[in-house]
Amino acid sequence: MLESIYLKLAKVKGGRNLRKIISFYRKIFGEKNPGKINFKFSDKPSRLKVVQEIIEIKKFNSYLEIGTFDDELFSYIKCGRKIGVDPYSGGTHRMTSDEFFLKNSEKFDCIFIDGLHHYKQVKKDIENSISILNDKGIIFLHDCLPNSVEAQAVPRTEVHWNGDVWKAFVEVRCNPLLDCYTCYADYGIGVILKRKNRNLLNIDNKNFAKLRFVEFYNNYKTLMNLILYDELKKII
Numbered sequence: 264m265l266e267s268i269y270l271k272l273a274k275v276k277g278g279r280n281l282r283k284i285i286s287f288y289r290k291i292f293g294e295k296n297p298g299k300i301n302f303k304f305s306d307k308p309s310r311l312k313v314v315q316e317i318i319e320i321k322k323f324n325s326y327l328e329i330g331t332f333d334d335e336l337f338s339y340i341k342c343g344r345k346i347g348v349d350p351y352s353g354g355t356h357r358m359t360s361d362e363f364f365l366k367n368s369e370k371f372d373c374i375f376i377d378g379l380h381h382y383k384q385v386k387k388d389i390e391n392s393i394s395i396l397n398d399k400g401i402i403f404l405h406d407c408l409p410n411s412v413e414a415q416a417v418p419r420t421e422v423h424w425n426g427d428v429w430k431a432f433v434e435v436r437c438n439p440l441l442d443c444y445t446c447y448a449d450y451g452i453g454v455i456l457k458r459k460n461r462n463l464l465n466i467d468n469k470n471f472a473k474l475r476f477v478e479f480y481n482n483y484k485t486l487m488n489l490i491l492y493d494e495l496k497k498i499i
């Protein structure tokens with residue numbers, strides 16, 4: 264009963280009061296809160312640096328960004344062909360990622376996924392991106408390292424919010440045909456390469472949507488295959 268009231272409230276687009284109600288509900292009935300991880304991103308490279316440098320190292324010619332917002336990243340990136348998809352702002356295509364993938368027939372060297380940060384949507388964005396990624400290409404996935412249970416809880420209640428992107432990333436970590444890392448930079452940049460998985464993750468709970476933050480808190484280095492940017496440059 265309470266769960267269904269909560270879900271109804273969560274569907275209503277609301278302001279501060281609704282977010283407070285949801286937060287309050289979560290504190291009482293939600294998942295266990297193990298505390299903050301205290302990731303420190305201020306001394307790590309930005310997504311702008313990581314993506315642009317890798318485009319240059321790999322001599323990539325085409326770039327797709329899913330979720331462009333105010334074009335902070337999209338306008339920074341220099342690449343032969345650039346496509347940006349967002350239903351509300353920025354980029355070149357005013358539509359959802361699902362609509363884009365339905366119409367698109369192009370392939371890309373580099374894809375930055377940063378649209379709707381909900382597990383199911385991220386999973387779809389990853390699968391669709393893999394199908395249009397050139398063989399030697401790279402997919403980046405933003406917001407893979409949430410600092411707290413609230414930062415990854417859906418629906419969003421926090422200003423600094425990553426959503427449950429990490430659950431979709433854990434799922435690809437279990438795919439033997441995809442090699443995946445999380446670069447410790449800019450709220451966690453997931454990296455997906457189309458090649459044999461060099462560090463396959465094997466976990467008991469294959470119901471990825473139901474993973475709990477406490478599992479992430481206790482085991483994020485292994486789950487996410489965490490590496491520093493300098494290591495990433497050597498691996499790719």
Ligand SMILES: C[S@@+](CC[C@H](N)C(=O)[O-])C[C@H]1O[C@@H](n2cnc3c(N)ncnc32)[C@H](O)[C@@H]1O
Binds near residue numbers: 329336352358360377
């Ligand atoms: C975090 S912002 C993107 C920031 C940008 N990538 C950057 O690095 O500066 C997320 C964006 O995703 C967009 N978005 C939400 N739902 C989407 C969807 N279904 N498909 C594509 N973009 C979506 C939002 O409109 C928002 O602008």
